[in-house]
Each structure stands twice: as structure tokens, then as C-alpha cells.
Amino acid sequence: MSCPICNGITEQKFRPFCSKRCADQDLAKWLNGSYAIPSTAPEDIENALEEAQKTEASTPGISSVQH
Numbered sequence: 001m002s003c004p005i006c007n008g009i010t011e012q013k014f015r016p017f018c019s020k021r022c023a024d025q026d027l028a029k030w031l032n033g034s035y036a037i038p039s040t041a042p043e044d045i046e047n048a049l050e051e052a053q054k055t056e057a058s059t060p061g062i063s064s065v066q067h
């Protein structure tokens with residue numbers, strides 16, 4: 001298993017990443033995607049947040065990924 005960000009060797013502590021830096025990068029990428037909103041209207045932001053939470057709830061947690 002290698003780091004999905006830089007293909008480095010996975011560090012057990014940060015798996016599936018090699019470092020906190022890469023984990024943060026992936027999280028930022030994920031957040032940017034989830035929070036990509038078409039406008040700055042408050043309702044849209046709330047909808048985006050709700051969608052993000054739904055996605056989070058239905059996606060296996062990154063930190064609890066098992067082999």
C-alpha cells in the first residue's frame with residue numbers, strides 16, 4: 001500500500017498516507033470537492049454542508065479503514 005498523494009511508503013500512523021502533510025492534502029481536496037458550491041447564498045451553503053455530512057456518514061471513515 002502506498003500513499004495516494006505522493007506514492008510514498010504508507011506510515012501506519014497516517015495510513016493510507018505517508019505523512020500528516022499528505023493526509024491534510026487529501027482532506028483539503030476532499031473538502032474542496034464537498035464544499036464546491038455554485039453560489040454564496042446561505043441556503044446553498046447549508047445544503048452543501050448537509051450533502052457533505054451525508055457523504056461523510058455513508059463513506060467509511062478514513063481513520064477507521066481496515067486492511
Ligand SMILES: [Zn+2]
Pocket residue numbers: 003004005006007008017018019022
Ligand atoms: Zn504522501
